[in-house]
Amino acid sequence: MNPAAHIGRAAIAIFAEIGAMSIFALKGAFAWVSGPFYTREFLSAAIRVGFNSLPVVGLTAIFTGAALALNIYDGSARFNAETFLPQILAVSIVRELGPGFAALMVAGRSSSGMAAELGAMRVSDQIDAMSTLAVDPFKYLISPRILATTIMMPFIVLVADLIGILGGWTVAVYALDFEGATYIRNIDSFLTAEDVTSGLVKAGVFGFLISVMGCYYGYKSRGGAQGVGGATRSAVVASAVAILASNYIMTSLFVDF
């Protein structure tokens, strides 16, 4: 076959997929507006995504902060700037690594979980059954998950930020001979509110993307166990790519002003 036609067909398929995803995301984000709003579904999604993610996000954050402290110390010592370790570490965590790592971990946990759950419901006709019972699956299944993930993600990241900084502090104080109180005071006087809020805005966007990918691939899955497996894989891969790509875009916007 003509290679140009091949590329063209693939490009059209990609745009069609992005278009379908965008329509799905809008429908999912706003389906609840015309009511009813399923509070129980929203709360259960919020607990599963938010609260239940905390252990794994906390572990990731503490090790990231700890390793980062060693790397920053080693790097900045080359030009005698190791006293700036607390400030560099805190900025890195709250602006970039806290949101990024937390989102990637939640993508691994929740995006895959949503895709598998909705996929299993799809292939066993439960989603069609819901429609025949006069309940809109977008209102009952999709909206609560998207809203819960988008709202919970900034809270998860706030916790990740604190634990990440604690990880760095622990290494700095116990392995690198920093003075604990001074370390905190340096961060406190250096860090701006914008540093933290830009990370939290990112977190909300990541939460939205994670839940849209998980719901989209699960909702559209076809063909039994294999289809559900494929949906789960696609959801995690697409979430990760969307997180990293949107992270760059948002960072470039935040850094400019």
Place this chain on the structure above:
Amino acid sequence: MSETTSKISVRGLRKSFGSKNVLSGVDFDIEEGESLVVIGGSGTGKSVLLKCILGLITPDAGEILIDGVDILKLSPFERSRKTRQIGMLFQGAALFDSLKVWENIAFRLIYGEGKASGPSRAIAVDRLAQVGLPAEVANLSPAELSGGMQKRVALARAIAADPKILFFDEPTTGLDPITADVINRLIVDRVKAVGATAISITHDMVSARKIADEIAMLYQGRIVWRGPASDILSSGNPYVDQFVNGRAEGPIKMALKSA
């Protein structure tokens, strides 16, 4: 149209998936309170037909009239209001496995119609009794039930809001003959009790003859025969004869690839 309006009329319904024609011009009418059974081999589009009427699949061409109104010409909102009067028993029961049995049965009442959970629970237990299950089952989860019990719960869920139209997709498939008969009787009972119009699809001939007033045979995307259930053994139609008698030889050639 001079005659009275049928409950459901399907005219020239077509649907293909890719290059495969699943429905190629289906026509039929069902009067109110009538029970039609659609028979046909696997992959002949029986489920697709029901899903088109339910609005879960959009057909390529044709008309679907419910109470004389073509639902395909309605807005999605109006259409879903029209299709709300249809209750459906899915082939695999399709119970919500995250919810308890009674929440499944009361799902439409609580989440679709906004009723309080206390009275809805009472209705659910009442429906359980109507399908011959004790009240203790109400608090179990669907995974704890046998296949036959799941089908009964699914039936209870389908009839919970007294729908005027009921669809049954292979209600007896995978059940032992005794449980299958229990389900058949429940279907007949419930359809009579509610006065509902019913479409069932099956390839279980015992079941078809028990629940049908009329039987229609779907082959290659069309209705090739339709008549009273009592005529099914003497239809004189070679397709129906081959199917009813379960013969490998005849005018019907089994498709090797499934739909």
